[in-house]
Amino acid sequence: MKRIVKTTGDNSRTLYIEELDECYHSHHGALQEAEHVFIKNGLEKLDKKEINILEMGFGTGLNVLVTLQKFLRSTDLKINYYS
Secondary structure, three states, rough: OOOEEOOOOOOEEEEEEEOOEOOOOOOOOOHHHHHHHHHHHHHHHHOOOOOEOOOOOOOHHHHHHHHHHHHHHHOEEEEEEEE
């Protein structure tokens, strides 16, 4: 299936599959969606020094990128990331 790069509402990019009429991320904002799901309602709600993350299907890699950016700003957090 052919994938087309599309710009979302927050000017980040996602992949669109024409045959399925489906995007990898929200068309309202791919980056905004990843930050909401993985950071604001994930990492920021945890009170731990070490966490394990399992992501089924790497997709565009946006979720791991957003998680890595948060990790690099937080020196006391250890993340074990499995994909």
